[in-house]
Amino acid sequence: MVKRIEEVVEQGGTNEIRPDFFREPPVKYTGGDLPWQWEEDGMVVTRSASWAAPGCHDGCGVLIYTDKQTGKFIKVEGDEDNPYYQGRLCARCITLKEAIYHPDRVLYPMKRDPKFRGQPDKWQRVTWDEAYALIKERFDEIKAKYGAKSIVFSLGTGRGTAPYMTRLQYAFGSSQYAYFLSGNSCYVPRVAASFVLMGAYTCPDTAQYFIDRYDHQGWVPPKNIFVWGNNPLIANADGNLGHWIVDCMKRGSKLITIDPKLTWLAAKSELWLQIRPGTDAALALAMGKIIVEEDLYDHEFVDNWCYGFEQYYEATKEWDLARASEVTWIPEEKIRRAAYLMAEKPSSVQWGLAIDMTMECIAGSAAIVDLWSITGQIDIPGGMITTHQPFNIQTWNPPDPAESLTIEEQKARIGGDDFPALKYSGVVLTQADMTIDQMLSSRPYKIRANWIQSTNALSCTAQQPDTRMEQAYCNAEFNVMLDPFMTPTAQACCDVFLPVCLYPERNGIRSIYYFVQNTNKACKPLGESKSDMEICWELGRQWNAEMWPGDTVEEFFSFTMKEVGMSFEETREENWIYPEFHYEKFRKGEQRPDGQLGFNTPTGRIELYSTLFGQWGQKPVPHYAEPPYSPYNVPDGFNKEEYLQRYPLIMTTGARQWASFHSEHRQIPHLRALHPNPEFEISPQTAAERGIKQGDWCWIENHIGRIQLKANIQPILDSRVVSLDHAWWFPERDAKDSLDKNGKRMGSYGTYASNPNVIIQAGCGESGFGNNCKSQLCQVYLCEPEEIYAQTDMAEIALRFAPNEELI
Amino acid sequence: MSENSQSTEAFGLLINYEYCTGCHSCEVSCQMEHNLPTDRWGIKLQKIGPWQIKQDVYQYDFVPIPTDQCDLCASRTSKGKKPLCVKHCQSLVMDYGKVNDLLKRFDGKSKFTIFVPKSGTKSEVIQVS
Numbered sequence: 001m002v003k004r005i006e007e008v009v010e011q012g013g014t015n016e017i018r019p020d021f022f023r024e025p026p027v028k029y030t031g032g033d034l035p036w037q038w039e040e041d042g043m044v045v046t047r048s049a050s051w052a053a054p055g056c057h058d059g060c061g062v063l064i065y066t067d068k069q070t071g072k073f074i075k076v077e078g079d080e081d082n083p084y085y086q087g088r089l090c091a092r093c094i095t096l097k098e099a100i101y102h103p104d105r106v107l108y109p110m111k112r113d114p115k116f117r118g119q120p121d122k123w124q125r126v127t128w129d130e131a132y133a134l135i136k137e138r139f140d141e142i143k144a145k146y147g148a149k150s151i152v153f154s155l156g157t158g159r160g161t162a163p164y165m166t167r168l169q170y171a172f173g174s175s176q177y178a179y180f181l182s183g184n185s186c187y188v189p190r191v192a193a194s195f196v197l198m199g200a201y202t203c204p205d206t207a208q209y210f211i212d213r214y215d216h217q218g219w220v221p222p223k224n225i226f227v228w229g230n231n232p233l234i235a236n237a238d239g240n241l242g243h244w245i246v247d248c249m250k251r252g253s254k255l256i257t258i259d260p261k262l263t264w265l266a267a268k269s270e271l272w273l274q275i276r277p278g279t280d281a282a283l284a285l286a287m288g289k290i291i292v293e294e295d296l297y298d299h300e301f302v303d304n305w306c307y308g309f310e311q312y313y314e315a316t317k318e319w320d321l322a323r324a325s326e327v328t329w330i331p332e333e334k335i336r337r338a339a340y341l342m343a344e345k346p347s348s349v350q351w352g353l354a355i356d357m358t359m360e361c362i363a364g365s366a367a368i369v370d371l372w373s374i375t376g377q378i379d380i381p382g383g384m385i386t387t388h389q390p391f392n393i394q395t396w397n398p399p400d401p402a403e404s405l406t407i408e409e410q411k412a413r414i415g416g417d418d419f420p421a422l423k424y425s426g427v428v429l430t431q432a433d434m435t436i437d438q439m440l441s442s443r444p445y446k447i448r449a450n451w452i453q454s455t456n457a458l459s460c461t462a463q464q465p466d467t468r469m470e471q472a473y474c475n476a477e478f479n480v481m482l483d484p485f486m487t488p489t490a491q492a493c494c495d496v497f498l499p500v501c502l503y504p505e506r507n508g509i510r511s512i513y514y515f516v517q518n519t520n521k522a523c524k525p526l527g528e529s530k531s532d533m534e535i536c537w538e539l540g541r542q543w544n545a546e547m548w549p550g551d552t553v554e555e556f557f558s559f560t561m562k563e564v565g566m567s568f569e570e571t572r573e574e575n576w577i578y579p580e581f582h583y584e585k586f587r588k589g590e591q592r593p594d595g596q597l598g599f600n601t602p603t604g605r606i607e608l609y610s611t612l613f614g615q616w617g618q619k620p621v622p623h624y625a626e627p628p629y630s631p632y633n634v635p636d637g638f639n640k641e642e643y644l645q646r647y648p649l650i651m652t653t654g655a656r657q658w659a660s661f662h663s664e665h666r667q668i669p670h671l672r673a674l675h676p677n678p679e680f681e682i683s684p685q686t687a688a689e690r691g692i693k694q695g696d697w698c699w700i701e702n703h704i705g706r707i708q709l710k711a712n713i714q715p716i717l718d719s720r721v722v723s724l725d726h727a728w729w730f731p732e733r734d735a736k737d738s739l740d741k742n743g744k745r746m747g748s749y750g751t752y753a754s755n756p757n758v759i760i761q762a763g764c765g766e767s768g769f770g771n772n773c774k775s776q777l778c779q780v781y782l783c784e785p786e787e788i789y790a791q792t793d794m795a796e797i798a799l800r801f802a803p804n805e806e807l808i
Numbered sequence: 809m810s811e812n813s814q815s816t817e818a819f820g821l822l823i824n825y826e827y828c829t830g831c832h833s834c835e836v837s838c839q840m841e842h843n844l845p846t847d848r849w850g851i852k853l854q855k856i857g858p859w860q861i862k863q864d865v866y867q868y869d870f871v872p873i874p875t876d877q878c879d880l881c882a883s884r885t886s887k888g889k890k891p892l893c894v895k896h897c898q899s900l901v902m903d904y905g906k907v908n909d910l911l912k913r914f915d916g917k918s919k920f921t922i923f924v925p926k927s928g929t930k931s932e933v934i935q936v937s
Contacts (some may be wrong), residue, residue, distance in 0.1 A: 075840065078896055089896045091836040233829050233898075243898045246827050262858055264829050267868035658832050670836055673846035716858055798846050 025391065027564070029211040031575030034081055036520060042068050046522035047079055047575060049510035052159040052454065053484050053502050053532070054099050055092045055661045056236055057396075059510035060085040061576075062093060064522035066504075072808065073100050073504055073523045082576065083211045084515070085241060091658055095670045099484070099502060100526065101803035104667055104731060106486055106499040107527020114495045117474060118748065120486075120735040123497065128528065131496055132539055138478045139172060142448045148173030149412035150448045152435060152476075155179055156455030157186065157236070157662060158396065160508055160519075163560070164536035165453050166398035166428065170405055171544035175413040176447075177398065178430045180461040180469060183764035183771035184422075185356040187238055192425040192769065193365035197607050198373070199600025200591065202384040204348035206244040208514050209385070209581035214251060218583075221251040222348040222382040224341045227265050228258045228368065229280055230352020235656040237350060239387070239513045245350060256341055258283065259354075260652055261681070261723055262716035271337055274718060276329040277652040278627040278775030280355055281364035284371055285624060286324030287339040289316035291374060296343035298376025305378075305586060305598065308609020308621070312370055315621035327624070329718065343375045346382030353654060357774040359765030360625040362421060366610070367622035373606045379584045386591065387513045390579045391563040395509045395516075398428050404547055414438055419768030420616030431768045432461075439472035449478040452494065453532060456487040459663035459729045459751045463771075464704045466745055466758035482535060485667065488729050488748035492737065499529040506531035507568070509557055515578040516564060518571055526807055533557075618767055627775040629702075629761065631720070634777075638703070643777070647702050649686070650721045651778035653756040657725065663751075667731035669798045676792040678728040678754035680709040682780065683719040687711060690781055697783040697791075700724060702776060704759040705744070707752075708789055722780055724756040732797055733790065741787065753789050819880055819928035821851075821894070822910040823872060824901040826918035830855060830870035834893035834902065841881065841892045850878040851893050872902070874925035880904065882927070 036047045046064045051057065061082020065074040076096045080087030099105075109131040116122035126134075142150055153169040153176060155162055166177050179188070194201045204225060210216035225245055232242030245265065249255065255269040258280065266272040275283060291297050292313045302309050321332040328335070341347065349372055355365050377383035389396055401410050410416070415431025416423045422431055439447045450473055455461070462469030473479055473493035481487075481494040490497055508519035508531065525531070530538075534553050541548045550556040558567040564577060571577060585591040591599050598604035602611045614620040626633045631650070634640040659671040666672060680700060682692065692698055692711050699706045700722070709724060717723060729751035738746045746753050760773050830853055838850035851874045858868040872893070874880075881891035885904065889895070894902040903910060907922055914920045 077892070080895070086900075087895055088898045088900065089833060089837075090898060091832050094833060094836045094840055094896060097840065233831065243829070243831075243900075246829060246899045250827060262866060262868070264868055264870075267858055267866040272864070658830075669846050670839055674832055674836075714858065715860065794846055 025579035027577055028580035029578040031081065032573060034575055036572050036575055039068060043074060044068050044522070046520050048504070048520040048522060049517040050076075050093050050503055051508060051510045051519055052161070053500050054664050057157065057159040057512055058236070058241060059512060059517070060089060060093065061517070062089065064504045066523045071523055073097065076504065083213055084208070088243065091671060091674065092661060092665060095668050096502070096504070098668045098670060098801070098803060100504070101807045102485070102667060102801060103804040104486060104801065105484055105526065106497060107529055108499060109528065110497040112495055114477065117495070118492050118737055120491060128530070131498060132542070135480055135496060135539065136542055139449060142478075143173060146445065146448055147412070148409065149176060150445060151451065152176040152178050152430070152439070152447050153451040153453070154455055154457065155453055156457070156460060159454060160395055160510070161454045161532045162396065163394040163398050164533045165451070167547060168536040168540040169451065170399065170401055171540040171547045173405065173409055175401055175405055175410050175416070175428075176430055176435070177428055178432065178435045180432050180436060180455075180457045181771070182433055182463050182760075182762035182773070183359065183361070183769050184427075184429055184432050185361060185769060185771045185773060186353060187356060188427055188429065189356045189361040189769040190351065190365045192421060192427050193362045194369060195426050196421070196610055196612050197366055197369050197601070198378070198386070200386040200388065202372070202378060203240055203387050203513065204350050205346070205382050205385045206240065206248055208240070208244065209578065211578055214247060218381060220346065220382040221248045221253045222346050223254065223344050224256055224270070224347040225253050226256045226258065226342065226347065226349040227269070228349055228351045229354025230350055231259065231263045231265065231656065232350055232352065233265060234658055235352060236661075237352070240350065254341070256338055260717060260721050271334060271341065273330045273334055273338060276327070277354070277650055277721065278358050278630065278772055279328040279624070281358070281360065281367045281622060281624040282319060282324055282327045283330065283335065284364070284367035285316045285622060286319040286321060286335050287342055288312070288367065288371055288374065289319050290336055290339035291343055291371070292316065296340065297374040301376035302374055305605050306373055307603040307605035307607045307611075309374070311621050312374070312608035315623060342371055345376065346380050347372070347375065347377055348382065348384050354774055356770065357654070358625070358627065358772055359763065359770045360623065361765065361770030362767040363619060363623045363625075367624075370608050370622060373608065378606070379586060381583060385583070386585060390511055390514065390516050390577070391561060393509060393511045393516055393563070394560045395511045401428055404544070415768055421613070421618060421767040421769065424612070424616070431764065433762055433764050436468065436472045439475055440468070442475070447476055449480075450476050451480050452489060453482040456483070456489045456663045456729070458489040458492060458747065459487070459755060460727045460757070462757050463760045463762040464758060466705065466747065466752040468762075470747070482532060484529070485731075486735070487663070488751040491735050492748040498535055499527065500535070501525035501529035501531050505529070506533070507554055507557065508533055509561060509568075515576050516561065516571065517576040518568065520572060625765070627772045628763070629772065629777045630775060643703070647777040647779050648720070649778050649780060651700065651702070651724060651756070651776045652721060652774045653724045653760065653776070654726045654774060655681070655723050663727040663729055666729060667801050669801050672792070672797050673794055676794055676797070678709045678725045679712045680725065680780075681712045681714050681717055681723040683717045684713055684715055685719045686722070686780070687713045692780070692782055697788045698780050699783055700756070700759070700778050700780055702759050702778045704761065707754050707756060707759060708783060708787075709754050722778065727757070728754045730790075732800060740789065746789075750789065817906045817908055818924045819905065820907045820910055820922045820924040821874055821880070821891070822903040822905070822913055822920065822922050824918055824920050825869055825871045827899045827901045828870040828872065829899050831898045833896040833898050834872045837892040837896045838878070842877070842879075844877070848877065849875055851875065869919070871921065874923050876926050878925040879927045880925065
C-alpha cells in the first residue's frame with residue numbers, strides 16, 4: 001500500500017515549510033474596556049473562551065457563572081460582547097453542566113495492571129505523584145533500552161492540546177506524534193496542500209478579523225460562497241463558524257453547495273451540485289477548464305502572481321463537461337454554471353473534510369486552491385483571506401521539532417522519510433497507516449508504549465478490521481490515557497488514566513486564527529482532575545525543564561504568547577486581542593518572511609504547477625483518481641461484477657449531528673435525546689426496494705464486515721448512496737468487550753456495533769495522505785428482529801447519567 | 809412583578825424562520841435554564857421538509873414554537889436580559905418583545921412569524937421550574 005519515493009533532501013533545508021514565519025503583527029483591537037470578571041446576583045461571572053475539553057476547537061466567547069459562596073459551577077451562557085460569536089452558543093456548551101457534574105466523569109488518577117486491560121473493575125486509584133512516577137519510570141526505562149522513538153504520542157482532532165502534548169514528547173525525545181485516521185485524512189492534507197501551493201492557509205472572509213465584524217468599513221460579503229464537502233452548520237468548519245455563512249446569506253451572499261446530500265444549506269443554495277462521493281477533484285478540474293477556455297480567469301492575478309498556468313491548463317484539458325458529468329453525476333449545465341459563479345468576485349470557498357477523504361486528496365485540494373487562485377479571490381474583501389496564528393502563539397501548531405530534537409531523533413518519525421509531502425510541508429505527524437502497521441508488526445522495531453491524549457481512537461479512527469487499532473495499542477507494554485471520561489479506548493487498552501478537567505476549570509489560551517483570548521479558570525477542577533496543559537507542563541518539566549520556562553503553567557503561557565508583548569495576566573485584562581489585518585498582503589511584501597512581494601513559495605507565486613511536488617516525486621499539477629471502491633472501480637483480487645452485485649450502494653460516512661463532537665457527548669442526557677440512536681440516511685426508493693421502513697434497524701455490510709444502524713428515510717440522497725453517522729459508542733452499554741450471536745466483536749461500550757469506521761478500507765495515497773473514508777461500497781438489508789442489539793432507552797439514559805448530586 | 813404581566817400589550821417571540829437552521833440551541837437553552845427533562849420543552853423545533861417542490865426548489869424549514877411551559881424567561885427579562893433561547897439562537901433569527909414592536913421587524917422579504925405563547929397573554933402562566 002505504501003509507495004516509497006526516493007528523495008534526498010536535508011531535514012531543515014530551505015525547502016521545508018514552517019507555518020509560523022510571520023513577523024509580529026501589531027495589536028489592532030482589544031476588549032480591554034470590558035471586565036473579565038464581576039459579581040451578579042450572588043454569582044461570580046467569568047468571561048472566558050470555550051475550548052476543549054469537552055468539545056470542539058472553535059473557541060466561542062462564554063460567560064461562566066459560579067456560586068459566590070461555594071465557587072461551584074452553575075451555568076454557562078454566550079458572551080454577547082465577544083466579536084467571534086456575539087453571544088450565540090451551541091447545544092454542546094449549553095448543556096455543559098451535565099458534563100461537569102456527570103456521574104461517569106473520572107476524577108482521580110488510576111492505574112490498572114496491563115494484564116487486566118478491558119476489565120472495568122480492576123482500576124485502582126493512585127495519587128498524581130504515583131502516576132507521574134510510574135509513567136516516568138516506564139518511559140525512561142523504554143527510552144534507555146529501545147530509544148524514545150519506540151513510544152508513540154497520539155492525539156485526535158487537534159484542539160488546544162496539540163502544542164502541549166508535542167512539547168511534552170519533544171521534551172522526552174520522541175518525534176512519534178500520531179493521529180490515527182488512515183492517510184491522516186482530516187484537515188491536515190488541506191493545510192499541507194495550501195502551504196505548498198500558496199505558502200499560507202486561507203479562509204472565507206466573513207469579517208472575522210474585525211472587531212466590528214459585518215459593519216466594518218472595507219469589508220463586503222462574499223458574492224458567492226461555495227460550501228464544498230462540508231456541512232459547516234453542524235460539522236466543524238475548521239476555524240470558521242458555520243452560522244457566519246447564515247450571517248452572510250442575510251447580507252446577500254449566494255450559496256453554491258457541493259454535497260451528495262441535500263443539507264439545509266444545499267436547499268437554500270443558488271446551486272446545489274449533488275456530487276458522487278469522492279469525485280470533487282474531477283469537478284474542480286472541469287470547472288478550471290471552463291474558467292480558462294471561456295476566459296473567465298483573472299488575467300492580472302494569473303500573470304503577476306501565479307506560476308505554471310499553462311501546465312495547469314494542460315491538466316484540466318481532459319475534463320470536458322461530458323466526462324466530468326459522467327464521473328461526478330452532476331448535470332453538465334450545473335458544472336458550467338458553477339464555473340461562472342466561481343469566476344465572479346468576490347467568491348469564497350468553505351471546504352471541508354470530504355476534500356481530505358480521498359486517497360489523492362493533496363491533488364484534489366490543489367484543484368480547488370487553483371480555482372480560487374486563477375479567479376483572483378485571494379486576500380480580497382469577501383474572498384479567501386490568508387490567515388495564520390495570531391502573534392505566532394503556540395496554542396494550535398506544535399513547536400518546531402528542530403528546536404529540541406536532534407536530526408537523528410527527527411528522522412525517526414514514522415513515515416517521515418517515506419513521504420516528502422509529509423516531511424517537508426510543515427506537517428510533523430507520523431504517517432498513520434505506517435504507524436499502525438508498525439504497532440501491529442513490530443517492524444522495523446516494536447512500539448512499546450503509547451501516550452494517548454484527547455482521542456478515542458477505537459471509536460473515531462479505528463479502521464478495518466475492527467480490532468486493528470485496539471490490537472495495535474494493546475501490543476504495547478504500557479499505555480497512558482488522558483481524558484475527562486472513561487472511553488472505549490481507555491477501557492480496552494490503557495494502564496494509567498489521568499483525569500482531565502473541563503474548560504471552566506482551567507486556564508489556557510484560545511487562538512485558532514484571527515485573535516487571542518484567555519480561557520479563564522472560573523471554578524476549581526472537580527476531584528483531582530487537571531488540565532491537559534498542566535499535566536503536560538508538570539511531566540514535561542521532569543524531562544526537560546528548559547523547554548517549559550516559568551514557575552507556573554500561567555508563566556509558561558506567557559512564554560508561548562510572548563509576541564503579544566503581554567503576560568498571561570495582562571492579556572486576561574484585555575479579553576480579546578486582534579492583530580492588525582491587511583488585505584492583499586502579497587502586494588505589500590507582508591506575505592513572506594523576507595519581506596519580498598508575492599507568496600511564501602519557492603517561485604514567490606501561487607504554484608498552479610508545484611515545484612515542491614515536482615521535487616518530491618509527486619505529480620506537480622492537480623489530478624483525479626477514481627476511488628478504489630466505486631461503481632466503476634473495484635480493486636484487483638475481487639470479481640468486479642460479483643462485488644458490485646453484492647455491494648451496489650456507495651457508502652458515505654462521517655455524518656455529523658448537532659448533539660456531538662466526534663465520539664464525545666453520547667453520555668450527556670439533553671444531547672443524547674437530540675439523536676439517541678446511530679442512524680443512516682437512505683432514499684425512499686432504495687429503502688422501499690429493500691422493504692425498509694422509517695426507524696428499522698438494518699445491517700450495512702461490505703467485504704470487511706457489517707454494522708447495525710437505524711434507517712432514516714429522507715429524500716436527500718441519490719438512490720445509489722447511503723450516508724452513515726459518525727463515531728458511535730454507547731456509554732450505557734457493557735464496558736467489557738462481548739460477542740454478538742454471530743461471534744462479531746462488539747468492543748468496549750459496543751463501539752464496534754454501529755461504527756462505520758470498522759468497515760472502511762484503510763490505505764493512503766501516493767503522498768502519504770488521504771483515505772476514501774467517504775466513498776466506499778456496501779449493501780443494506782433489514783436486521784432480523786432477534787439480531788437487533790439495543791434500542792436506546794432515553795429514560796434509562798436520563799436516569800443513569802443525571803448529574804451527580806454529591807458533586808453539585 | 810415582571811414587565812410582561814404589567815403590560816397592556818401581548819408579548820411574543822419573533823422568528824425569522826427563513827434562516828432557522830434547526831440547531832436546537834433554543835430548545836436546549838430552555839431545558840437547561842428551566843430545569844426541564846429531556847422530553848419536555850418550553851420551545852420545540854418543528855421540521856418542515858425536506859421535499860422537492862419542483863426542479864431545484866426544495867421545502868426545508870425549521871420553526872421553533874413556544875409551548876405552554878414557556879414563561880418568556882420572565883426572571884431574565886425582568887432584569888433586562890433576553891430570553892435564553894433568543895440569546896443563544898445561532899442564526900440570530902429570534903427576538904423578544906411587545907408584538908407591536910416585533911411587527912416592525914418584518915422586512916417583507918423573508919419568512920417571519922410571531923408567536924404569542926400563553927405567558928405573553930394575560931392568562932395564567934404555568935410555572936415551569
